[in-house]
Amino acid sequence: MVKEVQTSSRLPARKKFTLYLAGSIAGIVTALWLLNLLFPLPTPQQSGEGFTQVVTDRHNQVLRAFPDKNGVWRYPTTPDEVSADYLNALLSYEDRWFYYHPGINPVSLLRAAIQNIRCDCIVSGGSTITMQVARRFSPHARSINGKLQQILRAFQLEWHYSKEEILTLYLNYAPMGGVIEGVAAASQMYLGKPASELSLAESALLAVLPQAPTRLRPDRHPERARAARDKVLKRLYTQGKITLEQLEYAQLENIVALAPSTPQLAPLLSRQLINSYTNKPVIQTTLDGELQRELQALLAEEIQRFPEHQSAAILLVDNHERSVKAYLGSADFTDDSRFAHVDMIQATRSPGSTLKPFIYGLAIDQGLIHSASLLRDIPRHLRSYQPDNFAQSFSGPVDATTALRQSLNLPAVQVLEALGPASFSAALENAGTPYLIPGDGKPSLALALGGGGFSAWKLASLYSALANGGEVQALRLVTTPENTSGSHGSGHEKRWLLSPEASWVTLNMLRQSRPDRIRSAALMTRHPHMAWKTGTSYGYRDAWAVGVTPTYTMVVWFGRPDGTPSPGQYGAVTALPLLFRLQQRLDPPPAWPQPPAGVSTQSICWPSGKSASDTPSDQCHVAHTATLVREQIPPTLRDIDADGTSPGTLTIRVDKNGQVLGRNCTLENPESRHQLKTLAIWPGNLEPWIAPHLRRSGQLPENSPDCEPLTIAADPLRIVGIEEDQTLMPASFTNTQALALNTLGGFGRKALYLNGTYHSEADSSGLFRIELSRPGPQEIVVVDSQGTLARVRFNFELRPDQINGH
Secondary structure: OHHHHHHHHHHHHHHHHHHHHHHHHHHHHHHHHHHHHHOOOOOHHHHOOOOOEEEEOOOOOEEEEEOOOOOOEEOOOOHHHOOHHHHHHHHHHHOOOOOOOOOOOHHHHHHHHHHHHHHOOOOOOOOOHHHHHHHHHOOOOOOHHHHHHHHHHHHHHHHHOOHHHHHHHHHHHOEOOOOEEOHHHHHHHHHOOOHHHOOHHHHHHHHHHHHOOOOOOOOOOHHHHHHHHHHHHHHHHHOOOOOHHHHHHHHHOOOOOOOOOOOOOOHHHHHHHHHHOOOOOEEEEOOOHHHHHHHHHHHHHHHHHOOOOOEEEEEEEEOOOOEEEEEEOOOOOOOHHHOOOOOOOOOOEOOOOOOHHHHHHHHHHOOOOOOOOEEEEOOOOOOOOOOOOOOOOOOEEEEHHHHHHOOOHHHHHHHHHHHOHHHHHHHHHHOOOOOEOOOOOOOOHHHHHOOOEEOHHHHHHHHHHHOOOOEEEOOEOEOOOOOOOOOOOOOOOEEEOOOHHHHHHHHHHHOOOOOOOHHHHHHHHHOOOOEEEEEEOOOOOEEEEEEEOOOEEEEEEEEOOOOOOOOOOOHHHHHHHHHHHHHHOOOOOOOOOOOOOOEEEEEEEEOOOOEHHHOOHHHOOEEEEEEEEOOOOOOOOOOOOOOOOOOEEEEEEEEOOOOEEOOOOOOOOHHHHEEEEEEEEOOHHHHHHOOHHHOHHHHOOOEOOOOOOOOOOOOOOEEEOOOOOOEEOOOOOOOOEEEEEEEEOOOOOEEEEEOOEEEEEOOOOOOEEEEEOOOEEEEEEEEEOOOOEEEEEEEEOOOHHHHHOO
């Protein structure tokens, strides 16, 4: 009975204790909950502490970084992106029980308290990683109250975040000295490498650095930093985390820290990208950082050959990915005298002759020409436009391939005239690469020679399309799939400019060697798989060279960003050598693919342009092998301003003696006394350049004495006042020679070209007045209003006494 009473008397006490304990826990939880509501945990977002915006290459190598709004360098990272040695050193030295404690380590706090009491000073804080993160976002005084506040904040962190999230906060916000925070920023700025590549010794150094970031800065206090690092290494060895051999090897490693700096690879591109991706901490580009660094050094070396204010740009595109591998918007980002901060890849400039391949390609696609079409490199005197050749000479009849390879201006104008400037402009716009036309915006023949605005970025897009069967696709600069405005798209949009057949033929025309250029021919023997084109804008303002291999498209530009001329600097001598040097830095390209099924070759005849198999032998004056698209064999182009004897055939009647019977000739029995003879007629304005027996007058037989003479041309245009092959010498008192020339025959207004450059029209008396000042071979060409030409070549030489006097 007594026993039962005692037992029952103890039950209420246990219940009371249980209730008291439960109530206490509930009270603490409630108090913490209320404290959490009243004093919410500060977060990086609330404090406005963002990350450094980092632009990286495709391998995550930093190209350029931009600090946050407070000037702090803080690179975003995660535990997976950090060296395992660093995580091991950090957790072993700072917080061995990180993954097990609730935010505080009571043993560490007790040990720290005892040490501080014995010393009567602060020796250790006993802080866990969680507590250090709490102090970072909720600073407090170094006092007991401050420590209690830190403990409460640590509980809050553990309540709201997972262990991985807390560790990530520490990796990103731990103080590393000065305006550097986080292991990724410290690794990059002190050691010049990503945190994923830290060695064991470097990991130990950065693990201990937050304990005293100013006192232990490795760039300023290497001996202190080494002593602290070795302490961490010994702790790791004592805990069995590393071997004795690893310890000794790591201790031998010197402290080699850079003064904090950031890379300056692709600086102009990086600035553009952070303006486009304003809320993205890490922007991964498609660039190859090592290649970018190598080409920047190459360009900085190359630009030293040029005077100040001259700049240059290089754009390298992977044709398979349509991604940018290297982007150099200016020659030297550190040289303000060269307009270092002007991005010439995006700048609108005159493209010179670099768009000629697309004029030819579109004309091939539309069946206007083939690779061996007869074109005319002769003077053209239009109302408001007098195109001439860069070489200041004319070649007369020329095939399309030679005209394109030698970048002859007059044939390109002829092809564009047949294609239509408006059609060409529309094709470029439909491809997403519009040609900016000055003035009233109406396309004209000047587009063939750079009479508008284009950019290196657009050129790379177009030339890369040639290597991809004519399909134009936006170039990729970033690896992320989202698109942005402007030119930094992700590269998904595709448009067609040329057929695969026309693209292959155009590239094939460009990749043949240039025997007329010895240096280029020699270089081509080492680079047989590169097609290339140069260009020079009016007034030597822009020098271009564009190269295409099966793997890459390369664009090189030289000039002055302010648009002033650079006399003597043009594509072939300025930009082309750098293009070949650039190609030498790249992996050798594979051979070009075989032509598409729609490409074939066939022999054709000049002047008609028709197939040799369909042309009688006496009408095939010159035979060429043409590369055809879809077996199209277009006839020779007719000039819009040509006379009535454009290329074709002329059928005449001849008697039994082979003499011509005129149109009004009457015979007793004409049916039995004549036969028909067909002549192949060359364009009349090419006659000064072709052999005499091929000219109209040379082919036409004698007229029959019984008939009215047959004529197929007006009186020939002739130059009077100078003879073919004549040599002129000036008077002894002058180095110049004045000429007054007249003409006979022809129609209407006449214009004179001196050495390939438009000179003047005849004056009121019908004379051309010229003053020669440059010794050497001279060429004068006169063209009338119907396109008929006369040409004379002669020499102008100084007297021996004049040569010796100079």
